[in-house]
Amino acid sequence: MSTKQSSLVRAPGMLARFLVFVGLVGAVIGSLGAPLITAVAEEYDVSLAASQWTLTIALLAGAVATPVLGRLGSGPRRRTVVLVILAVEVVGSLLTVILLPFAFLLVGRALQGSGIGLVVLMMAIARDHLDEQRAARTIALLSVASTAGIGIGYPLSGLLTDVAGVRAAYGLGLAITVAAFAAAVFALPQAPDRPSSRLDIRGAILLAIALPALLLVIGDTGLWRHHAGLAVAILVAALMLLIGWTFLEVRTESPLVDIKLLRHPAVAAANLVMLTGGVGMYLLFSLITRYVQTPAAAGYGFGLNTFQAGLVLVPFSLLGFVAGRMIPAWRDRLGARLLLAASTAVVLAAFVLFALARSHLVEPILAIGILGFGVGAFSAAMPVVILAVTPAAETASAMSVNAVVRSVGFSTGSALGGLILATHTTGVFPRESGYGAAAWIGAAATAATLLIIAVLPLKRA
Incomplete structure (x- = not known):
């Protein structure tokens, strides 16, 4: 019997639905900050620029975490990795709901954003544990989870904010992350028995510096309008770091990518x-x-x-x-x-x-x-x-x-x-x-x- 055949689960339909649900949770969490920027500024008495970070920090955390989770989830510890990250999302969601200073809200949003990268692990699980046809359907749906999640997160968070305030909207994130963690405890199968690889710490640190710098400078319209020279300098520095990261990965025995x-x-x-x-x-x-x-x-x-x-x-x-x-x-x-x-x-x-x-x-x-x-x-x-x-x-x-x-x-x-x-x-x-x-x-x-x-x-x- 092949490794693929031996790893197929007994309830493939339930597993497929769970995988798509986790993908949607990550998409909703990632988009949750966008409709709430003005409400957060008023609730916490901060500027709109500061409030914008409730969206930015989650997206940056997701971008950095995704390749790291991709490597950690390729080995036999995948179930543990998924459960830990979902637990981290729950803690982050709790920080966004509890009445705490604005800095704790940013920390909570960063912890929530780390779970955005789980979608790639859901794809790996589908490929390992579902038959080819069902896996293809599930991976396709996971690929559009960010699209579907926007249409769920934006109107719901906007409505909750209008009716009950910004904490009620963040409460949506807490509810769905708790539900995802509870479902994962029962639905997640063990990963196939593959050799484990050591995490490339140097590569992860270098990427954690270069990638946020690249995304921030690309997305900062004001910087390009008023300080174009500085923007170009940061962009070049970020690209040079990414080039250095590429050479490091080529020469590393167990690369991040x-x-x-x-x-x-x-x-x-x-x-x-x-x-x-x-x-x-x-x-x-x-x-x-x-x-x-x-x-x-x-x-x-x-x-x-x-x-x-x-x-x-x-x-x-x-x-x-x-x-x-x-x-x-x-x-x-x-x-x-x-x-x-x-x-x-x-x-x-x-x-x-x-x-x-x-x-x-x-x-x-x-x-x-x-x-x-x-x-x-x-x-x-x-x-x-x-x-x-x-x-x-x-x-x-x-x-x-x-x-x-x-x-x-x-x-x-x-x-x-x-x-x-x-x-x-x-x-x-x-x-x-x-x-x-x-x-x-x-x-x-x-x-x-x-x-x-x-x-x-x-x-x-």
Whole structure:
């Protein structure tokens, strides 16, 4: 009997549902800070810039933790690692709810953010313990968990904040992390008996310095507008540290990330596509969410409050989830290249729609729904490319790198949108022409991603 056959679980449906639930928990936790920034500033009497850190610190913690968890979860201690991180999330969630100074809220959000990286371990568990067909479906859904989680976290946290205050919204995070930990105690299987590898501490520390620096400088629109020289210096320093980290990993016996796998043409191509595609996807997402919340007094926009803006994101999440469900059925017939190209074309259509028509609320809603379907399909197709050439034992590690690349792409897209709108701002709000310009620039970037997909060596799964 093969190792794969011997590790299959008796209740695969329940395990698959648990894995997707944990992925959704991480997505909701990661997005929880965004709708609460203003409410946190008022509740804790801090500036909006300080309050913004409740979102930023969680995302940074997730980006750093993901490759570390990917390596720790590749060995026989995976069940223990997952349970410990879920317990850490529970502690962090408790800190966000208890009446404590603002610094403790930031610590709690950082601890919550560390669990974002669990999604790659859920993919590894699916590949090890589910049959091939069910594993493909589960991994596809895990890939779109961040898309679906936004549509759950934004409106719920906005509603809870309006009704019962910011601590009630953070209470949502506590409830779902406790539920995830309790379910994990019963649902998590033991990892297959593989040799354990020593954690590359030097690589982890170097990455923990370089990656946050890179993400922070990319996403700080104000720094690029007012101190471009400093921004360039930090960017170059972060990139040099990442280059040094790469050389360190190549020469380390038990690296944090197996660079040899990343040099495979299909894996390298998939990560490049994820980077460029992520820029366009998050650019449009940020444009639409900002546009619908702009008060009509600016001459455009619809003045939606936090809860209403969250409801606008429901089509994004719903159609993204639908796309994730459909991708496994299309995989064998279309292949990875056509799947990625088709999903990128859908994103391009959403850009064009928003660029041409946004005077009625239904039009941005339609555009963000189309975007959600494209993002969901794109995200679900990405593991098809990477896992087709990746050994099962390296699933978590390989997908963790792709998750980090996606974070860099999303941060770049968000910052690019902010910079473009800033150049079209003379008063409080940007001129509406700025949204059109940003949409067409994003459409051009998405069209370039289509060209990259056409020429790069993507393996047919």
